[in-house]
Amino acid sequence: MLNRLVQGEEDYRDPESGSTRPKQWKWFHYAVAVAVAFVFISLFVLFGVVSNQKSTNNYYSSSTISSSFSSSSTIKGISAGKAVSFNSAGQIQAGAGTSLYMDIANVVADCPSYPSLLAISASNYLLSYANEDTDSSTLQLVQVSSTSTGMAGKIISTLQSKYYIYAMELLPDSDGAFVAICQDTSTNDETAYVVVGRANPSGPTITIYDSSAVLYAQTYSVNPTIVALSSNSFMIGYYNDPAKLFVAYGRIDFTTSTAPKTTLSPAVKFEDDTTYSFYFTLAPLTSTSAMVLMYNNTTPADINGSGELQAALVTVAGGTANDATTATVTVGTFYVLKSSQVSYYMSATALSDSAVVVAYADASQDYAIVCQVIKLLNQTGVAANDQHIVFGATWTVNSGRAATGNLKTGLMDIDVATISTAGEFMVLFSDLSENGAMTAATGQVSASGEISRASPDFLLNQGNSQLASVASWGAVAGGILTPLQSQTAILTFLATTDCSAMATSSFNILERLPGAVGIVSANEVTVHGNVAYSANNLVPGKKYYTTTKGNLVADNNYAGRGAGYCPASAYSSSPSGSGCTGYVYDASTKTMISLDSQVGLAVSTNSLSVTAV
Secondary structure: OHHHHHHHHHOOEOOOOOOEOOOHHHHHHHHHHHHHHHHHHHHHHHHHHHHHHHHOOOOEOOOEEEEOOOOHHHHOOOOOOOEEEEOOOOOEEEOOOEEEEOOOOOOOOOOEEEEEEEEOOOOEEEEEEEEOOOOEEEEEEEEEEEOOOOEEEEEEEEEEEOOOEEEEEEOOOOOOEEEEEEOOOOOOOOOOEEEEEEEEOOOOEEEEEEEEEEEOOOOOOOOOEEEEEEOOEEEEEEEEOOOEEEEEEEEEEOOOOOOOEEEEOOOEEEEEOOOOOEEEEEEEEEOOEEEEEEEEOOOOOOOOOEEEEEEEEEEEEEEEOOEEEEEEEEEOOOEEEEEEEEEEEEEEEEOOOOEEEEEEEEHHHOOEEEEEEEEEOOOOOOOHHHOOEEEEEEEEEEOOOOOOOOHHHOOOOEEEEEOOOOOEEEEEEEEHHHOOEEEEEEEEEOOOOOEEEOOOOEEOOOOOOOHHHEEEEEEEEEEEEOOOOEEEEEEEEEEEOOOOOOOEEEEEEEEEOOOOOEEEEOOEEEEEEEEEOOOOOOOOOEEEEEOOOOOEEEEEEEOOOOOOOOOOOOOOOOOOOOOOOOEEEEOOOOEEEEHHHEEEEEEEOOEEEEOOO
16 A cells, blocks of 8 residues: 555656645646637637638628628619618518609689598599588599609599588599588588499599489488498488487499489488587497597586597498398497597598598697507307497597687597508697698508607698688598508698688698618618718718608708708798607608608718618
8 A cells, every 4th residue: 555655656756856835736737728728719710700701791891781681683773872671571562651742733712611532543533522612522633653752643534523522531442432511501401321432443433423323311411421441331420400310321222324323221310419518539440330539518527618439339230232222220329438528620530441530629638639459348148239438548639729729610620540551540630739731741650559650740731720610621541551661641721711812722642661770882781881872962971861762861950950940931831830849850852751760870971871670
């Protein structure tokens, strides 16, 4: 044993001094060797990475990041310098963001009121307005097209009608057929008609079938409303003397050899209103149901002529495929939103077969414009008219004073329409805090039922300070309705109440695309970095935004000084006259570009730093 211990100790002797070192020195030598080797290996790997990066510098560097998206052929035809986004197929397309193209068609009206607007197709819109001075109506077919700088429109057909049309609705999948409801205008003659027509862009022609006209009520039938339920059915609501509120169902027989034939079900009274203190509207849900919304300003809780918002389900049963005379209409229980104080006009649009958005002025919020989601629960095993109605999320579009003043003359016009299949809608209203200027804004309802703003307030005209003698009118129609692209037409009028002057009108198109992903350069898209511009006309220090056609527009101020604010001195032709907070206004093309369309910052007269994503 002693010899083995001695031998083991000799393994650790210093060969020169003969001294014995501790056993841990051996491990210290190992650690030093490993550390030195690690340093050399790290340097070798780093050198290899740097060398490899040099070979791919066209795609990744400190100044630019580009991509061909593995489908550069889709970029061909899009000129260099255009901003781009992805379409629904994942391909590159010119343009991005939100743009509103103003006054694209010349609509001339003398003394208009009660406008309606229908999307006959993606490029054809039918408008109507009542002529106050002649108790008649004008209908026009407007065709729109895309240009290199925006949108263009032209009137391709006009029809002067003897009917005083209050509202129109397009019948879906019916080759341009529509149904219109007339307000009674005579103390002697019965003029409260429902009438059927057709718009044919290929003709182009607009036709109203006189033989289809049917009386729905007698004298003093005012403020009617109409919604389409299917390709040949509809529902109407109206006042009838002496001030009772009714709802009825209608069908259209298109199988006749001459002209369509219209029939109505027996009307059902759903409220007495001896003082004309109610206002109501309808929103379609299914082919046999709709939601009626109203308020009553005679209730004790009213505030200056306002009332609580109420909603009920209206269902239809019976009748035949082309005849409504034997159909039965049932109005369910009215549910009341106790916290609301609705005042004057209101409008509603359907988001689905169980949810609607209603827009109204709320007196309890100093006459703010409010949009609210209302849902039908559709409980299993519960009869249709016993289904519970829930008042959901609200969005205060305008925080107050938007709906005060001489509202009874028509200044407080309001319209709301669905503009995409992704829960987006537009509300259009005459803002009395801006001299009655017609104002449009878009919102979006999420899967959880919440509402969020999707655009700024777009001011469409300057209004008129003589509020007691003018009336603002407007109508909205969604043309292209997809999750990633929408096109919405907006019609506005600013008219004198005594018909002493021609009305000021505008026909506008709002187009929405996905957000910008970059700028085209050759067959690549630069998503971050600097892009050279041969035009040499950029303004250093200004942010640049894209239209939905891919054209760049500079902000009105330099970066850091309040993006999107347009002082009157800089943009005297700005629609608002005093500012355009929330969007950039291009006076040369009369285009409003939302600030979410930003693509970059000019760093020189010919170089743009792209920051789209």
